[in-house]
Amino acid sequence: MVRSSLAVLVIDENRIRASIIEAGLREAGHQRVTVIHDVAGIARRIAEIEPDVIVIDLENPNRDMLENMFQLSRAVKRPIAMFVDRSDQASIEAAVDAGVSAYVVDGLRQERVKPILDMAVSRFNAFSRMARELEEARSELESRKVVDRAKRILMKSRGLSEEAAYTLLRKTAMNQNRKIGDIAQSLVTAAGLLGPAEDE
Amino acid sequence: MSMRHQITAGFMPLFDSAVLVAAGELGFAAREGIDLTLHRETSWANIRDRIAIGHFHLAHMLGPMPLACNLGLTPLASETIVPFSLGLGGNCVTISNAVWAGMAAHGAEPDLDPARAGAALGALIRERAAAGRDPLRFGVVHPHSGHNYELRYWLAACGVDPTREIEIVIVPPPFMADALAAGRIDGYCVGEPWNSASVAAGTGHIVTVKAQIWHNSPEKVIGVRKAWADENPEALAALLRALHHSARWCQHPGNHAELAEVMARPGFLGLPPAVQMPILTGHLGLGGGAELDIDDFFVPFDKAANFPWKSHALWFYTQMVRWGHVAHTPENLAIARDCYRPDLYRSALKPLGVALPGANSKVEGALRVATAVGATGAGLVLGPDGFFDGQIFDPDEIDAYIAGQKSVRAEV
Numbered sequence: 001m002v003r004s005s006l007a008v009l010v011i012d013e014n015r016i017r018a019s020i021i022e023a024g025l026r027e028a029g030h031q032r033v034t035v036i037h038d039v040a041g042i043a044r045r046i047a048e049i050e051p052d053v054i055v056i057d058l059e060n061p062n063r064d065m066l067e068n069m070f071q072l073s074r075a076v077k078r079p080i081a082m083f084v085d086r087s088d089q090a091s092i093e094a095a096v097d098a099g100v101s102a103y104v105v106d107g108l109r110q111e112r113v114k115p116i117l118d119m120a121v122s123r124f125n126a127f128s129r130m131a132r133e134l135e136e137a138r139s140e141l142e143s144r145k146v147v148d149r150a151k152r153i154l155m156k157s158r159g160l161s162e163e164a165a166y167t168l169l170r171k172t173a174m175n176q177n178r179k180i181g182d183i184a185q186s187l188v189t190a191a192g193l194l195g196p197a198e199d200e
Numbered sequence: 201m202s203m204r205h206q207i208t209a210g211f212m213p214l215f216d217s218a219v220l221v222a223a224g225e226l227g228f229a230a231r232e233g234i235d236l237t238l239h240r241e242t243s244w245a246n247i248r249d250r251i252a253i254g255h256f257h258l259a260h261m262l263g264p265m266p267l268a269c270n271l272g273l274t275p276l277a278s279e280t281i282v283p284f285s286l287g288l289g290g291n292c293v294t295i296s297n298a299v300w301a302g303m304a305a306h307g308a309e310p311d312l313d314p315a316r317a318g319a320a321l322g323a324l325i326r327e328r329a330a331a332g333r334d335p336l337r338f339g340v341v342h343p344h345s346g347h348n349y350e351l352r353y354w355l356a357a358c359g360v361d362p363t364r365e366i367e368i369v370i371v372p373p374p375f376m377a378d379a380l381a382a383g384r385i386d387g388y389c390v391g392e393p394w395n396s397a398s399v400a401a402g403t404g405h406i407v408t409v410k411a412q413i414w415h416n417s418p419e420k421v422i423g424v425r426k427a428w429a430d431e432n433p434e435a436l437a438a439l440l441r442a443l444h445h446s447a448r449w450c451q452h453p454g455n456h457a458e459l460a461e462v463m464a465r466p467g468f469l470g471l472p473p474a475v476q477m478p479i480l481t482g483h484l485g486l487g488g489g490a491e492l493d494i495d496d497f498f499v500p501f502d503k504a505a506n507f508p509w510k511s512h513a514l515w516f517y518t519q520m521v522r523w524g525h526v527a528h529t530p531e532n533l534a535i536a537r538d539c540y541r542p543d544l545y546r547s548a549l550k551p552l553g554v555a556l557p558g559a560n561s562k563v564e565g566a567l568r569v570a571t572a573v574g575a576t577g578a579g580l581v582l583g584p585d586g587f588f589d590g591q592i593f594d595p596d597e598i599d600a601y602i603a604g605q606k607s608v609r610a611e612v
Contacts, residue, residue, distance in 0.1 A: 061372040063245040068343050068370040
């Protein structure tokens, strides 16, 4: 567990990702975690929180503003520098690949903060994976809906059974070396162009 | 055609990335055997980080940014060189309607004259200070930017101390107009289209422009990771030729409509083509119905706009020293002098037989009118390049210039 606990500030406009990071930090024993979604008025918040470590997502356009503030700020107890050590190229790359950046109060020992960045990197990666899987599931569902509509068009216009309509779609897709969803989409589009509303 | 070079470049969604974007989108890079991949970024810090870890070979950068990297002023910096400039000019100073009303009461006219506007702003600032009101707050895009340095230069030359009499904050370019409209800032210095955006919304007035503070002055550059440049001289030379052809194409008025359409695409600026036209034509609405045609408002190619003058880098260095960003030492001066690389520009473009400046540096502010200069190849016209306050920057007299600008500040 953490000895004297570090104050960690997480800045992320994505609330879900921020709460995933926060949960990870708390599980690792960090009790003093603050999450900010909006950077308005952040100078005062930083002065109040006095964070030892700041974690921010790379998509945030306010990184330039924050870095400038860290350099100028008289409110923060010590100047804050980039967390990742220049010599530690692997962790820098892992962080940037994951889309996360971190700053640390100058003088804080590397081994105390490294686990925090490592945790943030793995949670950022897990979040991206989750978002990707969600997107795949969504497009899978979309494709299934389109195939159903295409089947109904074939059943109505050619008097086929549902099974025969599906077989025809699948055979066409195989012959043309395309996905069944693409064939179905072409059919739905063509039916929309050619005729009155198909079956709704 | 098989591509001999794979190059990955970063850019920020600003119009002055146009020469790089057009090189990729309109086939200039492909014609040089380059497969150019462009990545849009959200902050200059991201561009710096991705150059440092090698994700990008090169990027659209603020002119002083590679100097700041090499001088160790930013975290995670890597050695960065500048073999190409992406153009001259393009920025404006825009202020809120309330500040404009205050300036107008002190003699400001919608003529963009930096001296007149600066005097009126100075009078307003002193009036507000006497009344015990908060100092005006100005936004710039980055501490190490042409915007920050030209805003400060302009104000200081007009008798306003930008370190004490106003507050300067960093705001990302796309947020400037909103921040002004919401009253979080009173004015800002940024590139287009973010000035015309406030004018179009009726929430701001353009009071002066970079092209009048320092005529034909440097803005964005191509910053290249030095380690990559050293190992890939052929790829870099091919890219510089592609950028040269792209810049020539961008300058031609007959191509402006197509360029605006390319920049309007969602992957680049994602704003309507009409919004890009003021920077291309130099015809700007200033607010309150006033309009003006500005000479050399943004120059992507003419006037040797792509030549990475060492005197441009050294002027940025003098401003870094002036505002306390870096100490003036022989070591730092040497780093600043080595950052911009006219030698690489010249060797890459030599086979094309185009006009190339013979010198690496020039005396900035010496050309009062456009002047034909000695160059290899034919017909090179430079300038005018004057500072609005008549100052001259001679890079061979850098100590005197730095000492002199301190006295400008002390007189304030």
